[in-house]
Amino acid sequence: MYLKTSITPEGLAVILFIVYWLVLEYLRSINFLERHNLSSYGPLLILRTKKGLNLLEKLSRPKKLWRVFATLGIPMVFLGMVFMFSLIIFMDIVMLKSPPPPSSITSPRNVLLIPWVNTLFPPLYLLLALIVTLVVHEFSHAILCRVEGIKVKALGILLLLVPIGGFAEPDEKELEKNANRIQKVRIFSAGVISNFSLATIAFILFILLLNFLQPTVFIAHSKNPEIHAGEIVYSINGIKVFTPSDVTTALKLNRKKLEIVTDNGTYILPCVAGVEIAKTYPGYPAYKAGMKEGMIIYMVNNTYTPTLEAFEEFMSKTKPGQILDVHVYYNNKKEVFHVKLTKSPYSNSGFLGVEVYEYISGLELGYSSVLLEELKSLPYQLKSIRGLLFFVAMPLMGFKGFIGQATKYFKPEILGGYLFVILTSLYWIGWVNFYVGLFNCLPAIPLDGGRVFYEAFTWILNKFGLEGDKIAGATVKYLAYLIFASLIMSVVVPNIAYLKRL
Template structure:
């Protein structure tokens, strides 16, 4: 049994035990509630701490009032995005251009849950989710105490492992809704005013935005400043029994120098070896896991400087390339009989394509065989480009053979790091916010940036203050990236004017106050506001359903 199946089996056993204990009333005796596999373990310990944290009331009210303003900004922004997505999907439906089903619109990837969402790495995702939930819930609790609303309990959310925290404000005091002795809902005297309630609800969103800001400032500032590219040149293949193979050079190593010359591009290697006579010995410096070693290699045979194809560094999840079983390590030779020996040739051809266009792609497989794949190009993930989308990562230069038994390629490590560092300066325009929202999934050009891990991390090393930490710098970077992104996304999502989200409650409250100016009747304005808020809720739910299932309805499941 592999690890995944073992974890799944343990989780199912745990879930069955939770269901059994809940049915027998055992959990209730210990003030524990079960919602599916998730346990809410309550305690009244720590409530005194909330009162202490709530003492600077003026500060917290300013904090929460700022949150109300940001919530309405986020509300309009998210509603605009939802409406824009609906228009785009309906237009594509009428024009028979509905995008193919993919991981970008798969139901499981709508939920920001590590282990469920394929784009969120498990370790960094769990860290980010715990921080997001704890910050959000405890901000509600602190503002509840600031406004003299009772907090009934605090606790942790548990699903085999702790996944977050929560605090329970007294909903009867917060919303004025309770139940009589028979369990029927009754309307009580509201203790919290509209503005108090709005501050309590907006505090969660504001805290998420504040944490996101802190995390992103640290990530894009000192942390990225402690990361530097080693080189853009990677070993993509090692010829068996060649001098490089015998010397111990491995596929995936980063070439940083030859003799006393520093190497950045693959052409630097070619240019140096062009000046080296056959039979001469060179010292190649190559790094694996940021450890640089020197290898003595004899230059053999005639120099081959020709490009022979685009090396596929990786495959975009859910892309046409993945669905057609293209693999990392293949060489892309041609498309529709048009050679693609350089990135320029590949880009020029792709610029002539359209979504849903069928193409024939010739590749050299990882076994060295030539093979042709027929596939249908997808719609570009940015949603604005009309050209077709294949979904492969490739270097900025073609793969080159060098006469020591190596094939080398490039990845724009320097340029990519510069783009990351420059992202904050792009936030003055809409494009910057779009990139930030989709950074881990779409990235700058559909490739996604999940953090410094795997092959990508090989190109970089810690410098400056981060050098003593070694790989720990990448752990810090990944944690900050996901804490910032998840807090930002959860904060925005909670701004949506849909009950029971925080934004839905605030929208309904302020709408009721606005309508009362015209109706002059508390009951009528409350009923009308509830109807409008309910309509928005249904509209938003149906919009998400359309986004998820629209491509499947058109193209089949």
């Protein structure tokens, strides 16, 4: 009899991690690490080097430029501090009032931005973005140290199987003795400011390169057994289609017959095009008029509405109180409903009171142009708190770059498949820099935001004749306890029910 066993990827990862830690402890015990300028704390391997210090000197020579850059960026650090601390408090309230259920997002392993540990993000792109982020962050601290005349003893990398951090090791005694308060704030802020700057550059390039992606139309859902979801639509009624507007134009050419060419063949179908009612809201106009789920709205008044875009465009121009003739297909018959609109809860236009989705001869089409336009609008979304929250959560909401199946729905106009690699690299470099920059703004030592807050708060308290160092030190310490307890709670609380079942 043979006992069959299998190891899950998670189990294999744990085994590899334990082996790595044991090897590390053995190398430490025989002084191998010390002889090679390495040290370890538990499973954390620290590599220090003086290589790069000469480059540091050269980069720090335009001292005035670096001081202006750091000084102008300091307000961004405080804005990031307020935003992130507010987000932490809001998260605490949500966790205590209505904790979310366990999910991949709340899984402890996915809280960490560690490639191959985090299962939500593509590991290679995450690794690239982390390396770029850490190099930029730590080099910026080091450059500002030299600009302010502070010695940098070494540069270093933190490794936990893969790089998870970096550091510049300034002469702390020299920093405390020779640097005034504004110099310290510039030094501590430099990493965050550089992360924000690089994120901005990466996303500008990302958005510019999006213009070289051609969107496609595809079959999102199909009630026709011959046509399958995922097929790319090349043309409809002889018109090449890339956007919802193209589809609307093509359908208006022939209201009786639909000729659709996809990557799987050509189909000729009787044309029944419009929006299908998925739900009517009780008490609203459509419900009162007797309209039902399954009805297909193909015309309103004398305007043909063969697509969701055409229907929404028409409805956006209506007004509350306006009476419409709504033409529908239902049970192979045509019917007309006279409906008096009410006010839309979302805008000043009229409201029918229905949920609809596109219906084109049993097909629902998808449009990759919608995603492109949403990505191109990111700079405008960042003007609001809601847009900023969307940006921070974007990878968690499903967009992980142009990888896997996502590449099927776009056609590069330059560089072929390399354009997807460049775009995805820029996306992750931009997002990780932005996220790491924001996280480091938190007013908790040892984070940069904690040290900046300490210096600024000490200065304010001293102005009022108070014991600045003592009060600011205690404040930052308790803020650190609060913030890190909140982060732990965000992982533990959603998983309490799961832990109870174990």
